[in-house]
Amino acid sequence: MELPEAKLKFIEAWGKLGSEWGINRTMAQVHALLLVTPDALTTEEIMESLSISRGNANMTLRELMGWGLVEKHHKAGERKEYFFADKNTWNIARQVAKERRKRELEPVLKILDELTKVKGDNKHPDYKTFNTTVTDINKMAKNVDKTLDAMLKAEESWFWGSIFKMFK
Amino acid sequence: MELPEAKLKFIEAWGKLGSEWGINRTMAQVHALLLVTPDALTTEEIMESLSISRGNANMTLRELMGWGLVEKHHKAGERKEYFFADKNTWNIARQVAKERRKRELEPVLKILDELTKVKGDNKHPDYKTFNTTVTDINKMAKNVDKTLDAMLKAEESWFWGSIFKMFK
DNA sequence: TCAAACTTTCAAAAATTTTTGAAAGTTTAT
DNA sequence: ATAAACTTTCAAAAATTTTTGAAAGTTTGA
Incomplete structure (x- = not known):
């Protein structure tokens, strides 16, 4: 080609x-x-x-x-x-992560935090399912948020190095 | 509410x-x-x-x-x-990761691998820039691919536990 | 000050994506 | 075999997103 x-x-x-x-x-x-x-x-x-x-x-x-x-x-x-x-791939990835976090993840986190606070009776399956699901998703979203934050501060080789050490 | x-x-x-x-x-x-x-x-x-x-x-x-x-x-x-x-958040995340990897990442990786093989003269800035950029993006895409693969096999608590050990 | 060189705007048009709903298809029970 | 209960299909319509291009705006140098 x-x-x-x-x-x-x-x-x-x-x-x-x-x-x-x-x-x-x-x-x-x-x-x-x-x-x-x-x-x-x-x-x-x-x-x-x-x-x-x-x-x-x-x-x-x-x-x-x-x-x-x-x-x-x-x-x-x-x-x-x-x-x-900018042609530095790591910079590009970080920049995209940074912007999407700010534009999309943060607003959702704010809503999830609110929804987590909704009170109700765990005896009602409707409430229990809602609360469990929203709480779980909120936890995961927070984990993603923290991970992105770390990525934003990280050196590329260190970041991937640490990731790969995880599962070898 | x-x-x-x-x-x-x-x-x-x-x-x-x-x-x-x-x-x-x-x-x-x-x-x-x-x-x-x-x-x-x-x-x-x-x-x-x-x-x-x-x-x-x-x-x-x-x-x-x-x-x-x-x-x-x-x-x-x-x-x-x-x-x-299924209301298990980790299952959902894995399922989405699995599908997007198959549908979107894999086709792109295939193309990047091809483009990486394009021959040319490193003295030509055009070729050099193309080659460097594509090679870099290819590497990053492969790292993402490997990370997703690990995530698909992982236990949720182990996965986040390992991630958080990384940057503390 | 003027006009050439260039950039920005935005209403309308085009392209694309999503949704509708009625008709066709399928399955099950009698 | 038939009809009721339910699901699927898909062409057309609606909604949304993207693109166009000409006009308006801006900057610069003479």
Whole structure:
């Protein structure tokens, strides 16, 4: 397989995976494009490469910056904005973990904490099932939260090293 | 807060979280409903509770069974089918991990392995960036794969116990 | 100050996903 | 064999998400 074809395959696969995980396909594709491009690209170049509109490119890049995955670069003496993706995989994973924790896990944890406090009679199967389920899910969500927190602070090699020590 | 309201809140929150993670909101809601219901429910009861159509209920329940999260129960002397959700949180997490690994991670790993093999000249920044990025992502994806595999085989308390020993 | 170069906005259109519900299919009891 | 009880299917409709592109906005240099 040649490089250009391989790049397209990567972009396609990344887009698909993104869409399966609740991330807009185009956003994942723009990210993938920047990940396999050594230097920063202009909006124009991204539009061209992926055949998307200016509006879409602009919006997607803004969101990628919001996720902390892409940054704007400027070249001396040029007005154009260039977009560049951090290519460190561990940084990317941490950044995504950090954002999803904040945006999705934290709100759910807040609700679960409330629901855990609902009072009732354990003799009523309805209440008992509700309470047990919510309490259990809350515990698991808190464990996930703590694990993500640790991951955010960790060094990649240490993290995987420790994980693999666990089950050998 | 009273139980009925709390149930609705839980169903809503679960539906929202699901939709953010690429799982159909209704499917997550049906799952949530069954999770807080002590006994098995009929299609009719689910339709009623969540105000959804027969077709939708049927399709959603079939999918939940496909994910291994819900099973059909039969009551002696009745023709109706009853649907029941396993309420063990660790089982649920493992089941979801298992399915997503099979459906989403494995196909991506296959593509990444191929892309890793693409030959080129490391003097060309384009090739070098592509190769480095894809190789790195491949490594990370393999680590995730191994971790999930371990999780699938693990006992809940042992798993979290080991994780927490890591960062204390 | 002006206009060229560039970015952002957002209402409307397109694409995609989800839902509906009536009809077709199946199973069971008589 | 039939009808009642129940489940499944799927084309069309509705809802939602994504994309477009032209107009408005901004910045810069002359």
